[in-house]
Amino acid sequence: MLVLTRKIMESVVIGDDIEVFILEIKGDRVRLGIKAPREVSVHRREIYEEITRANVEAASATPEATREMDRLLGERHLPGGG
Numbered sequence: 001m002l003v004l005t006r007k008i009m010e011s012v013v014i015g016d017d018i019e020v021f022i023l024e025i026k027g028d029r030v031r032l033g034i035k036a037p038r039e040v041s042v043h044r045r046e047i048y049e050e051i052t053r054a055n056v057e058a059a060s061a062t063p064e065a066t067r068e069m070d071r072l073l074g075e076r077h078l079p080g081g082g
Contacts, residue, residue, distance in 0.1 A: 004012060004040035011021045017037055034042050043051065061069070 003072060006022045007013065008022050008025060009017050013019050019035040021033035021035070022030060023033045036042055
């Protein structure tokens, strides 16, 4: 892990196109600004872990669950099916 010391409104550049700014420091909290291309996902760690867990669950669906999901999605596309 790289450890840096920065002051408010100073930044760190990651790669060629991601920049992280220190916007505010209050007590034990640091407010960051992140400038990154739209195609780069930026998440808080807890959200990232939740997304990863949901993706693993979706990828490990049983064949029966997959068929049921297909059936439910198919019903949604029927005229008058809601």
